[in-house]
Amino acid sequence: MDKWEYKSIKFETKGFFSTLLEIEDFNFKLNELGNEGWELVSCIPIGGSDGQTVEVTAVFKRKK
Incomplete structure (x- = not known):
């Protein structure tokens, strides 16, 4: 069975x-990570209190 490691990066x-x-x-x-x-x-947009992506x-x- 394959084993994976994961990494998350935030972009403001x-x-x-x-x-x-x-x-x-x-x-x-x-490209660097590739x-x-x-x-x-996946890419996940994170919204602020006003509904805009922060x-x-x-x-x-x-x-x-």
Whole structure:
């Protein structure tokens, strides 16, 4: 049976309404982790009290 390890990374949004994700930084980190063998499983938007996305949590997995 395969065994997995998991990693979660938070990316904060920016901008006046906190709705902008620095896509170049986001892609750089995704590629960096992909080169280390991590596979992106999911991206979860985390909302603030006003319903806007304040951060995105990316979840990765790789075989142990």
